[in-house]
Amino acid sequence: MLEAQNISFGYPGTGKLLYDSYSLTVEAGERVELRAPSGFGKTTFCRILAGYEKPLDGKVLVDGSPLPEKGLSPVQLILQHPELAVDPRMRMRDTLAEPVSCKGGSLLENSEVLRLMEGLGIRSEWLSRYPHELSGGELQRFCVARALLANPKYLIADEMTTMLDALTQAQIWAFLLEEIDERGMGLIFVSHSPALAQRIATRTEVLSR
Amino acid sequence: MTVNVNNRMADDARDDHDELGASEYHAHCHEHGIPHEHVHDGALPHASTQHEDAQYHHGHDHAHDSAHPHGYHLLQVENLGVGFTMYDPDAPFFRAKKIVKNVIEGLSVSVHEGEILAIVGASGSGKTLLADSIMGLFEPNATVTGTIWFDGESQNAESLARLRGNGISLVPQSVAHLDPLMRVGVQVEGIAKNGETADERRAKRERLFARYDLKPEVAQMYPHELSGGMARRVLLCCALMDEPRVIVADEPTPGLDLDLAVKALADFREFADEGNGVLLITHDIELALRVADRVAVFKDGTVVEETAVANFASPELLRHPFSRALWHALPEHGFCAEEAAAC
Structure with a gap:
């Protein structure tokens, strides 16, 4: 259970x-749409849930314990702009290896990596490139794979597919939903497209003061 | 960089024409996808051709109000190719030879007066390169081939550069394209040119600001003080300062919520309704379908289908499998991820 208790920010x-x-409060297995008008602070709330920002008051708990200060977080955030979520001076191979090396393994010996690469359509030739040599859709696949490699209990998708075309959007979501179901993860997402939200959400929460 | 002003296809057609009767010629052009009105001025006034809603005709379907008032398209791109010279990435580093990598091949689109043509396609498929080619902006290592007509005249690299801001204007994606250290007002006014004085341009800028609900004090703001909706109106005012006939809008809506995006597109609609043309480049097909008259579907560097928005009502009306796959991938339809799918 992911709980945000009395958050002030x-x-x-x-x-x-x-x-x-x-x-x-979000239970494992739930897919919750977070809704609020433009400029309200949806992205900020996503950042608080994933531990990127500290709330002024209140706390975020995963299964009763606070988010860890170090190491892999059980709450992973996928941003709207993948190009801002990767280090521009790191090859994609190293970016993808971030959660793996955190656990002390190497990238291509990891069968989980190969499975995610295949499922998300990441081509091995992309691994030696820098972020600016990939398109937004290709980068976002890496960000999703990296988040899943951290074995999160909860995933937060903040306008994850806004920058992508309809077909890529459908491909990424199809894979992610299957993965979420299999692992029994919880999902919190923000989307500007009502049709997409309706397809994914099991519940809608309206962000309020 | 080379720009072939008169492409070979058009010359061939002209030769053939001498041997063909007028009606045969018309059919011949249809068969080969050649825009006959450009080939022979006055040979077959295109304005006399009847266009019904969504009728298929020289390579594209027409929307209800697509018209050819002077017998030509407002903007027509024919057989465009863009290639980049680069070192062979597969060869060993020191022995790599220069190769040409084609990014766009055989691309044709046309914009009619009074319409919005949306170009939709995957990110990374070369949509922005099309915009650059129309604006006459070429990378130093690019080879651009093909033919571009604007207002019935064939263009080359020099004339396209002259038209930039004087007939064809760009609306970029975000405020990042504005100078962050310059107040918005002077930035929109730009420099006095074409015989206009600075005062005249200021008056014109004030009229545009009033028309798009920008308060006078906005002129004194810096770009970072603008909200998303204000920023997009400022960028539109920049483009409209020089009274263009065609606006090329490159991804104008990401980051705006649905209401703002629809409003942004309504401004383009208004501009088009005055008899101008808009080329709207976007990956957001849902939004494109709300506002555009026709949609060109872009895949792997070429346009696979140019069709009226009405045809997106049902997948059977779409000609190309990729357009149908896009249709099925929309969340309100199948949300289907298979490229060759009918689920």
Whole structure:
């Protein structure tokens, strides 16, 4: 169970709170759509859930314990802009290996890596490239694979496929949904497309102050 | 970089024409996908051709109000090819020879007066290169071939560069294209040119701002102070300052929520309705279907199908398997991930 308890947050210097004591609970196996108007702070809330931002007040708990300070987080975030989620000076091979080396293994001996690469359509020739040599859709496949390699219990997808065409979007979601089902993970996602949200969500939460 | 102004196909057609009767010639052109109105001025006034809704005709379907008022398309791109010279990536590093990698091949699209043509396709399929080619912006290692007609005249690299901002304007994706250290007002006004004085341009900028609901104080702001919706209107004003006939909009909507995106596209609609043309480059097919008259489906560097939006009502009306796959992949239809699918 992923719990956000009484979260309050505001960016320093603005003097405004984005949310004041907002709580959200997501069970494993649930797929929750997070909805709010443009500029409300959906992305910020996603970042808080994944531990990128510390809330001013309140806490985020996974199965009763707080997010770890070091090592792989059980809550993984996939961003809208994959090009901002990878190191521009690292080859894709090293980017993909980040969670694997965290656990002390090497990349291509890992059968899980090969399985994810095949499932997400990542070609081995892409591994030696730099991020700017790949398109947005190709990069996003890497980001999804990297998040799944960390064996998360909860996945947060913040406008994950907004930058992608319909076919790539369907391919990535089809694979991800299957993977989520198999592993019994929970999903929290943000989407601007009502049709997509309707297809994926088991529940909708409206973000409020 | 080379731009073949008169492409070979058009010359061939001209030769053939001498041996063919007028009606046979028309059929011949249809067969070969050659835009006959460009080949022989006045030979067959194209304006007299009747266009019904979604009628298939020289390589593309027409929308309800697609018209050819002067017997030609407002903007026509014929058989465009873009290739890059690079070192062979498969060869050993020091022995790598230069090779030409073709990114776009045999691409043809046309924009009619008063319409929005959406170019949809996968990211990385070369959509932005098409925009660059129309704007006359070429990378130093690019080889560009093909023919581009604007307002009935065939263009070359020099004339396309002249048309940039003087007939064809670009609406870029984000405020990142504005100078972050320059106030928005002066930036939109630009420099006085074409015999206009700075005062006239300021007056024109004020009229545009008023029309698009931008308050006068916006002129004093810096780009980072603009909200997403304001930014997109400022970028549109930049493009409209020089009274273009064609706007090329490169991914103008990502990052905007649905309401804002629909509003952004409504502004393009209004511009097109005044008898101008819009080439809307986007990966968001749902949005394109809401506002465009016709959709060109882009795959692996070429347009596989150019069709009226009405044809997206049902997959049977689409000609190419990839367009049908796109249709099935939409969340409101099958959300099907198979490329060769009918689920």
